[in-house]
Amino acid sequence: MNDTSGYNGWTNYPTWAVNLWLSNDEPLYRAATRIALTIVDEVENDENVTNGIWTISEAERFRTADALKDLVNELSPELGASFAADLYNWALVQVDWHEIADAWLETARENREEA
Numbered sequence: 001m002n003d004t005s006g007y008n009g010w011t012n013y014p015t016w017a018v019n020l021w022l023s024n025d026e027p028l029y030r031a032a033t034r035i036a037l038t039i040v041d042e043v044e045n046d047e048n049v050t051n052g053i054w055t056i057s058e059a060e061r062f063r064t065a066d067a068l069k070d071l072v073n074e075l076s077p078e079l080g081a082s083f084a085a086d087l088y089n090w091a092l093v094q095v096d097w098h099e100i101a102d103a104w105l106e107t108a109r110e111n112r113e114e115a
Contacts, residue, residue: 011096018072018092019100028071035067036101036108064101 010016022032039060046063048054054062072092079085 011099012094014091014094015096015099018095019103022068022072022100022104028075031071032068032104033108033111035071036064036104037112039063039067040105040108060105061098061101064105065097068100068104069095069097 007013007016010019022028043049043056043059043063046054046059049056049059072095076088076092079088
């Protein structure tokens with residue numbers, strides 16, 4: 001596939017692939033859900049919300065995107081300066097973290113309603 005715009009309903013292949021791994025690996029699924037639920041529970045106290053910079057919805061989205069990106073970066077292997085590292089880093093830059101955050105916020109809310 002040469003075209004990186006749109007893949008299986010996601011912005012692009014890297015976004016789809018990251019979400020696929022978060023969704024299909026049990027420990028990652030639990031971690032991503034826990035991250036989203038924690039942020040939803042705590043976001044009212046976010047400094048950017050209390051100062052009127054972000055709405056609650058924006059804070060949930062932005063903080064979840066950052067936290068999921070951090071989770072994926074923590075799992076990333078050390079590839080040094082290499083061809084593989086360049087391709088890997090390029091792919092992560094292409095990920096639409098906000099799109100992934102939206103999906104995980106929805107998943108977290110669904111899980112909470114089912115409990």
